[in-house]
Amino acid sequence: MIPIHRIRRRQWLGATALGAALSACKQNAPVADEGPRLLGATVRPYGERSEFETAKRLLANDRYLEESQTRTPLGESVGILTPSSLHYERHHSGVPRIDPAQHRLLIHGLVDRPLVFTVEDIRRLPSVSRIYFLECSGNSGSEWGARPAATAQQSHGLASCSEWTGVPLSLLLAEAGIQKSAQWLIAEGADACKMVRSLPVSKGMDDVLVAWGQNGEPLRPEQGYPLRLFVPGWEGNVNVKWLRRIEASDQPAMARDETSKYTDLMPDGTARIFTFIMEAKSLVTYPSGGDKLKPGFCEISGLAWSGRGLIRRVEVSTDAGRTWKDASLQEPRLPRAFTRFRLPWNWDGSEAQLQSRCTDETGYVQPSNQQLTVLRGLASTYHYNGIKAWKVAADGSVTHV
Amino acid sequence: MIPIHRIRRRQWLGATALGAALSACKQNAPVADEGPRLLGATVRPYGERSEFETAKRLLANDRYLEESQTRTPLGESVGILTPSSLHYERHHSGVPRIDPAQHRLLIHGLVDRPLVFTVEDIRRLPSVSRIYFLECSGNSGSEWGARPAATAQQSHGLASCSEWTGVPLSLLLAEAGIQKSAQWLIAEGADACKMVRSLPVSKGMDDVLVAWGQNGEPLRPEQGYPLRLFVPGWEGNVNVKWLRRIEASDQPAMARDETSKYTDLMPDGTARIFTFIMEAKSLVTYPSGGDKLKPGFCEISGLAWSGRGLIRRVEVSTDAGRTWKDASLQEPRLPRAFTRFRLPWNWDGSEAQLQSRCTDETGYVQPSNQQLTVLRGLASTYHYNGIKAWKVAADGSVTHV
Numbered sequence: 001m002i003p004i005h006r007i008r009r010r011q012w013l014g015a016t017a018l019g020a021a022l023s024a025c026k027q028n029a030p031v032a033d034e035g036p037r038l039l040g041a042t043v044r045p046y047g048e049r050s051e052f053e054t055a056k057r058l059l060a061n062d063r064y065l066e067e068s069q070t071r072t073p074l075g076e077s078v079g080i081l082t083p084s085s086l087h088y089e090r091h092h093s094g095v096p097r098i099d100p101a102q103h104r105l106l107i108h109g110l111v112d113r114p115l116v117f118t119v120e121d122i123r124r125l126p127s128v129s130r131i132y133f134l135e136c137s138g139n140s141g142s143e144w145g146a147r148p149a150a151t152a153q154q155s156h157g158l159a160s161c162s163e164w165t166g167v168p169l170s171l172l173l174a175e176a177g178i179q180k181s182a183q184w185l186i187a188e189g190a191d192a193c194k195m196v197r198s199l200p201v202s203k204g205m206d207d208v209l210v211a212w213g214q215n216g217e218p219l220r221p222e223q224g225y226p227l228r229l230f231v232p233g234w235e236g237n238v239n240v241k242w243l244r245r246i247e248a249s250d251q252p253a254m255a256r257d258e259t260s261k262y263t264d265l266m267p268d269g270t271a272r273i274f275t276f277i278m279e280a281k282s283l284v285t286y287p288s289g290g291d292k293l294k295p296g297f298c299e300i301s302g303l304a305w306s307g308r309g310l311i312r313r314v315e316v317s318t319d320a321g322r323t324w325k326d327a328s329l330q331e332p333r334l335p336r337a338f339t340r341f342r343l344p345w346n347w348d349g350s351e352a353q354l355q356s357r358c359t360d361e362t363g364y365v366q367p368s369n370q371q372l373t374v375l376r377g378l379a380s381t382y383h384y385n386g387i388k389a390w391k392v393a394a395d396g397s398v399t400h401v
Numbered sequence: 402m403i404p405i406h407r408i409r410r411r412q413w414l415g416a417t418a419l420g421a422a423l424s425a426c427k428q429n430a431p432v433a434d435e436g437p438r439l440l441g442a443t444v445r446p447y448g449e450r451s452e453f454e455t456a457k458r459l460l461a462n463d464r465y466l467e468e469s470q471t472r473t474p475l476g477e478s479v480g481i482l483t484p485s486s487l488h489y490e491r492h493h494s495g496v497p498r499i500d501p502a503q504h505r506l507l508i509h510g511l512v513d514r515p516l517v518f519t520v521e522d523i524r525r526l527p528s529v530s531r532i533y534f535l536e537c538s539g540n541s542g543s544e545w546g547a548r549p550a551a552t553a554q555q556s557h558g559l560a561s562c563s564e565w566t567g568v569p570l571s572l573l574l575a576e577a578g579i580q581k582s583a584q585w586l587i588a589e590g591a592d593a594c595k596m597v598r599s600l601p602v603s604k605g606m607d608d609v610l611v612a613w614g615q616n617g618e619p620l621r622p623e624q625g626y627p628l629r630l631f632v633p634g635w636e637g638n639v640n641v642k643w644l645r646r647i648e649a650s651d652q653p654a655m656a657r658d659e660t661s662k663y664t665d666l667m668p669d670g671t672a673r674i675f676t677f678i679m680e681a682k683s684l685v686t687y688p689s690g691g692d693k694l695k696p697g698f699c700e701i702s703g704l705a706w707s708g709r710g711l712i713r714r715v716e717v718s719t720d721a722g723r724t725w726k727d728a729s730l731q732e733p734r735l736p737r738a739f740t741r742f743r744l745p746w747n748w749d750g751s752e753a754q755l756q757s758r759c760t761d762e763t764g765y766v767q768p769s770n771q772q773l774t775v776l777r778g779l780a781s782t783y784h785y786n787g788i789k790a791w792k793v794a795a796d797g798s799v800t801h802v
Contacts, residue, residue: 037591047488078530079617086617093441094441217450330529332735
């Protein structure tokens, strides 16, 4: 038996900023005496999470679950990585079942030497691993409208962060002998809809990967198994999954998903096209919509990211944007990865409004909803990156503003 | 249909160092024409890996699966992270089933204010996330003997790397008012064997975490759900799982697992005790035992780590240690985390012997088996960190030396 000391409450309660957070220690409650302990479960070849943990991806209320999406539970996120099982999904014709022994990648078009690769070829070529976020350009699109989403998962859950491993596309293009006249790369997936997206050769020769690994294992099926394009910092849709073909061309494909979709309708009725980069964005993940606070100490925490590189600064306001404090940024900060920020706060039990605002290494500052709307109008679906606000009511309930 | 260009083999094959690796492209094999494509699988709330991926933890051939271990498949490792489902296990009385709502952590002994924490308390206190390796001090113990293990998983699979999230123990000890007379912290788990280990207060006030998160989600059950001690760079056993109690004391507990076990028998018959730090170690993971090489290009790849901080250098030999080349180290290198190293190699088809040798930021160089044996003798079980060698036979088969 374990000797349980009496807890001398008055000596310490409230002595520090953490006093209230530690109020659960106020009881003289002993550590549960569970009696004789039973032998636990055996080792096993492949583990699973605890039966007490039930976080799950949020399914849109769609009629067709093959042309649909699921959202990462960012309100329950821990650290900067997203478990692969909870990485957001966006499919246009379902997840194809691909035998890696049968799959091939073709590189052709304006190249001197068209090449066909097996998956085993790709896995044995020189590769790199990098921690990067991935975000659908439709993420937080709900925030354009009059009824912003109620939770962090609903509003911002089309963003996740993983360690991605792959072969630099520049290496494959150099091997194929890409020609000077090639200005665009047209990538095609092996899904039923033949997802096609175009990206400039300049990006392809920079940091793009033909990725085959995710978080220490091969890609998950819903992330493009066995091969996907990974285009750091660029909108999710151009990171073509189940990659089977890259054609070098002197012009873009002007495919469905870069003309009628994934373009931005501007206030003057024109549409922006090929708006690839995901601009700087941040979100308070705790407390966020659906949480319930108790007065006293609270560590405000959240995530920030930028398609242009490093997050340099995150400011947090608890008074609806009147005053701001610098949050601490967790190291190591990595370019084009989630950055975790934290700010200690003593909630006094009165109504509060929480916001976060990030600045990236280019000096770009995340705009307010109003600033964004002035520039972009209200007709857009994609590339919303305005500040999100959470209201803390006097009873501790947290809701969207 | 996709136009398949003829591949003009002679123009490019062997033109570069990668030529041989790309030899699979030598066929004029078209990209498989799979006919009309079918709608794929639907989105789902919690994902699983592909049915074609079967990596699993290796179970020791033990009679009692509650007092046993499983090993991470390092030969199939990707990047620096280990999927939580494949993180190595070492249990002394099985994995207890713990309801986090019922679990408590007690801090007591030589403290001014004994404290009891709920799991929810811990999760809401200021926390940090860090990518760290974890390694059983018995890892690669097979290499002491005359019959070293045949694969990377068998020899070195009691090491894994995750992002760990937790509350700095220093914060909890400060809140409890740890007294000057306290020199040791005695940690106890909630498993049936009441695992007890002692560690110096100085380490506890440095970088130790009361961890509750792993790779973006709550700890896995076999990693100590809902709370474990995480002691960066120190042998796995002291990272007490299912943590329920920390007692501040003026002396260590001298518990079973720090006296009769987890000590190092020296050549003179004495035993080293409290040898916590895991010294620098490295391993070639590809190619490694069980792999089969084809002549030509091969990216040699492996992992290095040190309980004392950063890996500064990894050298690789392909000729049984006669000559060494510096491998490239993947950035960002993180202290007390796996570091991935890579070296391009053209295997000419003759017999070869691969070794890796790392140096950490203290200047410590990983020893050869012979160097280690001179110092430590052959009676030890724990803390083997000698160089591991793989033989590549003329037929491409890779075996331990």
